[in-house]
Amino acid sequence: MNFDFSEAEQAFAEEVRRFLRANPLETFPVDGMDAGYGSGANSRAFLKALGAQGWLSMCWPTTYGGREQPMFMKLVLMEELALAGAPFGPLAGCWQTADAIIEYGTERLRREVLPAIARGEATFWQGYSEPDAGSDLLALKTEARRDGDHYLLSGHKIWSSHAGIATCGLVFARTSRESRRSRGFSMFVVPNGTPGMDIRPIRSLTGEVYHHEVFLDDVRVPVDLMLGPEGEGFQALLNGLDADRFWGRFYKAPALARVLRQLVDYANTTGGSAPLSRDPVVRRRLAAIAADIAALRLIFYRTGCLIRDGAPLTYETAMAKVYADETGQKLARLGMDLLGVWGPLRESSRWAKLGGQISHLYLTTLGHTIAGGTAEILRTSIAVRGLGLPAEPRAAAEPKAR
Numbered sequence: 389m390n391f392d393f394s395e396a397e398q399a400f401a402e403e404v405r406r407f408l409r410a411n412p413l414e415t416f417p418v419d420g421m422d423a424g425y426g427s428g429a430n431s432r433a434f435l436k437a438l439g440a441q442g443w444l445s446m447c448w449p450t451t452y453g454g455r456e457q458p459m460f461m462k463l464v465l466m467e468e469l470a471l472a473g474a475p476f477g478p479l480a481g482c483w484q485t486a487d488a489i490i491e492y493g494t495e496r497l498r499r500e501v502l503p504a505i506a507r508g509e510a511t512f513w514q515g516y517s518e519p520d521a522g523s524d525l526l527a528l529k530t531e532a533r534r535d536g537d538h539y540l541l542s543g544h545k546i547w548s549s550h551a552g553i554a555t556c557g558l559v560f561a562r563t564s565r566e567s568r569r570s571r572g573f574s575m576f577v578v579p580n581g582t583p584g585m586d587i588r589p590i591r592s593l594t595g596e597v598y599h600h601e602v603f604l605d606d607v608r609v610p611v612d613l614m615l616g617p618e619g620e621g622f623q624a625l626l627n628g629l630d631a632d633r634f635w636g637r638f639y640k641a642p643a644l645a646r647v648l649r650q651l652v653d654y655a656n657t658t659g660g661s662a663p664l665s666r667d668p669v670v671r672r673r674l675a676a677i678a679a680d681i682a683a684l685r686l687i688f689y690r691t692g693c694l695i696r697d698g699a700p701l702t703y704e705t706a707m708a709k710v711y712a713d714e715t716g717q718k719l720a721r722l723g724m725d726l727l728g729v730w731g732p733l734r735e736s737s738r739w740a741k742l743g744g745q746i747s748h749l750y751l752t753t754l755g756h757t758i759a760g761g762t763a764e765i766l767r768t769s770i771a772v773r774g775l776g777l778p779a780e781p782r783a784a785a786e787p788k789a790r
């Protein structure tokens with residue numbers, strides 16, 4: 389088994405590093421903060437600069453303006469961007485949506501949306517969750533009623549990340565009431581600003597806005613903005629969730645490795661003649677998390693190999709996601725412990741250590757084991773599909789009557 393990058397991949401990694409040296413990150417205005425996944429902040433300008441390099445569409449078929457590069461080039465790009473702390477926030481969502489459009493999008497989506505993604509002009513939010521539909525997503529109430537060559541979407545979405553700064557929503561809605569539970573749902577690409585769409589911010593623990601409620605009141609969406617055939621949206625949803633777990637977390641290992649490097653420097657340079665790095669507990673915890681991050685990277689590359697080879701995914705993205713999100717929380721806790729009294733200070737404090745990013749990481753990573761499928765739900769998936777355990781846990785024994 390050879391874990392090395394090919395010569396072409398190494399040459400591309402070097403090309404990305406050259407690009408980052410030639411385009412200092414501070415020169416790109418930021419439109420939204422990193423929500424702690426390690427994808428960096430949201431910067432439209434940076435996304436457009438990636439588009440100008442041809443990197444957003446490099447793996448697409450030539451028919452759609454791509455260069456048919458192997459999928460691993462995307463991993464090389466993401467890893468370099470995450471190691472550098474670049475503001476590539478919307479990238480994973482763009483790639484996920486593009487792949488779905490290439491696989492089962494209409495001609496209109498391919499003609500209009502793919503070029504906008506390639507240029508770095510189109511970004512996406514996911515409108516799946518609702519106030520009464522999270523883990524049990526099929527309990528959702530948003531409806532899409534056919535009206536000539538349009539659908540009218542009505543409902544209430546919640547927790548939609550970055551809906552306020554993205555250009556389009558991927559809205560999952562009910563198109564009919566079929567007897568089979570997983571049928572009768574469809575996915576729509578809905579441009580922000582369509583009349584009847586009201587996006588309201590939800591302030592998060594950090595005080596920043598990542599999440600939104602989206603109210604849909606008879607939002608008119610042309611039929612050819614539906615992603616896949618009517619009523620078959622459940623498969624699009626499952627593919628989207630798998631893709632989100634992989635592409636939306638792949639860069640956690642390099643991003644966490646970058647934070648770990650800063651914590652190691654901090655431990656080496658803090659404490660004067662008795663630096664933190666000589667403390668056996670600190671050393672053990674730093675070493676343990678270094679192993680976690682190395683294992684995390686391998687889990688993602690292994691899953692990446694399966695995706696590249698077209699192998700069916702069952703539990704693999706669930707395992708990768710749980711491990712990524714829990715490792716992020718573990719590193720954030722370690723960082724808070726190392727920084728001690730300085731830990732909770734925010735970016736705005738002149739006393740903050742490491743730019744206040746550890747308290748930011750701590751607060752943002754708390755929600756990660758909920759987003760995109762909770763750790764409990766994903767562990768069930770690993771138990772059932774990965775280990776072959778029965779789907780339903782054994783009911784607790786009834787207490788015996790005396």
Ligand SMILES: Cc1cc2nc3c(=O)[nH]c(=O)nc-3n(C[C@H](O)[C@H](O)[C@H](O)COP(=O)(O)OP(=O)(O)OC[C@H]3O[C@@H](n4cnc5c(N)ncnc54)[C@H](O)[C@@H]3O)c2cc1C
Pocket residue numbers: 513514515516517518519520521522523524546547548549550599755756758759760761762763764765768
């Ligand atoms: C940071 C963040 C970003 C998000 N971004 C988006 C987004 O962009 N788009 C979007 O649509 N949604 C988004 N969400 C919403 C997210 O997908 C839901 O919160 C998640 O699916 C859980 O749903 P819920 O909140 O309704 O909790 P519930 O489903 O009500 O679950 C509550 C608790 O019960 C547990 N539970 C539920 N059912 C079971 C079961 N069968 N077995 C064991 N335990 C169970 C859960 O694990 C959880 O601990 C985001 C959430 C967060 C925190």
